[in-house]
Amino acid sequence: MANTFEAIRTVTVGSGGAADIEFTSIPGTYTDLLVFVSARSSTTNNFYRINLNSSASDFSGLFLNATGSVVASGSSSPAFGRMSQSNYTSNTFGNDFWYIPNYTSSNNKSISVDTVAENNSATTNFLDFVAGLWSQSAAITAIKFVPNTGNFAEYSTATLYGIKNS
Amino acid sequence: MPTKVIVDCSTGVTTEVELTAEEVAQREADAVAFAEIKAAEEAAAQAKADAKASAQAKLAALGLTADEIAALN
Numbered sequence A: 001m002a003n004t005f006e007a008i009r010t011v012t013v014g015s016g017g018a019a020d021i022e023f024t025s026i027p028g029t030y031t032d033l034l035v036f037v038s039a040r041s042s043t044t045n046n047f048y049r050i051n052l053n054s055s056a057s058d059f060s061g062l063f064l065n066a067t068g069s070v071v072a073s074g075s076s077s078p079a080f081g082r083m084s085q086s087n088y089t090s091n092t093f094g095n096d097f098w099y100i101p102n103y104t105s106s107n108n109k110s111i112s113v114d115t116v117a118e119n120n121s122a123t124t125n126f127l128d129f130v131a132g133l134w135s136q137s138a139a140i141t142a143i144k145f146v147p148n149t150g151n152f153a154e155y156s157t158a159t160l161y162g163i164k165n166s
Numbered sequence B: 001m002p003t004k005v006i007v008d009c010s011t012g013v014t015t016e017v018e019l020t021a022e023e024v025a026q027r028e029a030d031a032v033a034f035a036e037i038k039a040a041e042e043a044a045a046q047a048k049a050d051a052k053a054s055a056q057a058k059l060a061a062l063g064l065t066a067d068e069i070a071a072l073n
Helices: B021-061 B066-071
Strands: A005-012 A021-024 A032-039 A047-052 A059-066 A071-075 A080-082 A094-101 A109-117 A126-134 A143-147 A157-163 B003-008 B014-018
Touching (some): A005 B003, A021 A157, A047 B021, B021 B066
Parallel strands (some): A080 A109
Antiparallel strands (some): A005 A157, A021 A143
């Protein structure tokens, strides 16, 4: 059976938190990339965003959002994920799935995000699907996740997978 | 200074590096810009949801049942 789904690297945030999590020198030997992020924020802001090849520019997209009471949709300039906020239930972490197909292509790159800020609450949660676009042609060799405020809390993890089509 | 975690995928080496003052300033500027964008996006989405709820309430006031209103979605 072909080895089509390979964990490239995992990072776990240590005590004191991390301002960013970045994967560098990503090999160009796969077809697609997938990152699973399990994260908690050091603040009450649950957003974090992605930078590609150290660029925070040329992102666009759409989102579909559900909270405990509202379903909404709209445009999203940066592709974003959510993590559990510092005031959420203790020891809960968000679950996020970032899929980037054809990351070595010389065309623009699409990004699919399935993200939830876990809270173990019947009333306050955030779920989002994001369809993102990065309008740059360079092959992706670095992925950075940046909290909107504060840090990724201790024990937040991110695992980068490479996926081959054969 | 806050630190960032960098994983070099070619070597597997993970390093923790303090952000430079320039990076901190850029991060703060990006956060402000991002917060403004997200606030606008969420306000637009909330306005859309509010308009929908208002329309549904007006339809109900006209005598439509909940099933009939749902059928219009």
